[in-house]
Amino acid sequence: MGDQGKELRLIAMAKSGWVWLHEKTGLPWWSTLVAGAVVIRAATFPLCLYGQYHADKLSSLAPELERIRAYVSRSSGTTVQKIRTFRRLRQELLKRSSSSSLKVVPYGKLVHIPLFITAAASVRRLAFQRYPGFESEGISWFKDLAAPDPWYILPIVNSAILIANTENSLKANEKPSLNSSKRSLGDLANSLRDPQIVDWMKIILQGMTILVFPLISHLPSGVVFFWTVNSLLNALQQTLLIGKGKRYVGLYNRTELLAQSKGLADSLFHDINTSVEDARLQLSRIQKFVMEYSKEPVRMFQEFLLNERRSKRLSLPLSAEIRKDETTGKDYVAIVMASPDEEDSSSKA
Known part of the structure; x- marks a missing residue:
């Protein structure tokens, strides 16, 4: 009523x-x-x-989305990974x-x-x-x-x-x-x-x-x-x-x-390639450091990461730790993605 x-x-x-x-x-x-x-x-x-x-x-x-679809289909990875990548790139295209x-x-x-x-x-x-x-x-x-x-x-x-x-x-x-x-x-x-x-x-x-x-x-x-x-x-x-x-x-x-x-897709591809190349350069410097410094690797590596972050040449949240190889039993330095807490503590140090 x-x-x-x-x-x-x-x-x-x-x-x-x-x-x-x-x-x-x-x-x-x-x-x-x-x-x-x-x-x-x-x-x-x-x-x-x-x-x-x-x-x-x-x-x-639509044409730009088809180019992104073709780009993702040519990339490596599983089907699920490709679907996620396409969705992420599609959202970025819509945003731009x-x-x-x-x-x-x-x-x-x-x-x-x-x-x-x-x-x-x-x-x-x-x-x-x-x-x-x-x-x-x-x-x-x-x-x-x-x-x-x-x-x-x-x-x-x-x-x-x-x-x-x-x-x-x-x-x-x-x-x-x-x-x-x-x-x-x-x-x-x-x-x-x-x-x-x-x-x-x-x-x-x-x-x-x-x-x-x-x-x-x-x-x-x-x-x-x-x-x-x-x-x-x-x-x-x-x-x-x-x-x-x-x-x-x-x-x-x-x-x-x-x-x-x-050209929106080309701009997106360019930024992706730039990010990948930047990551490769960062990892290349890290690998060079690991090869040059074998004594006290963890401490030296953490100092290196701190200097790299201060100079803004490193943006990846990386850390180092000693791990044991299950096959040979030997210790080795593992480069891992740091958790947010570890990253905060290292930056404060």
């Missing part, structure tokens, strides 16, 4: 918003519904723009490109859908209550916004736009240029770009649109008109975000994004 009360209060607030907009603007009700749909779409558009920008950016990293899977979450849709449902429910409430002006401030053949469309034109137009929007949205996702990112990114959104899955989704979504047509045709004209305007605005938004209108809203096309991300 409490949840229902909250829902009713929410719809009542939305209804009050419609009345306020109608009275403040002095527009007829059909124009008020158009204005309300524009306001809702405009309020959520920045979130949609943000998500689309990062979705395009993440998709453009300022990308993240969380940034491509469709926040705009997640916000817009409940707003649209609430607004449509409040329009339906206005129609059922026969709010003043609702029966006469329609337009053309649907003057009465509280009654269903007598010619079924609005339901037909709305269904056609919904089907077209579904077609365009899924078509954008099945572009071959995006398929390579499916396996690399491994997330659900990209797996849905598989052509067979896209075809099934198209059939299901368009079939649902046809099945709900009888329900739409019996709704008040005001509700269907508001829904139709929202569908038209959604089509315009798709054109701006995933169509030829990208440039007008500040989005880069795929060629530009590929050019921006090109």
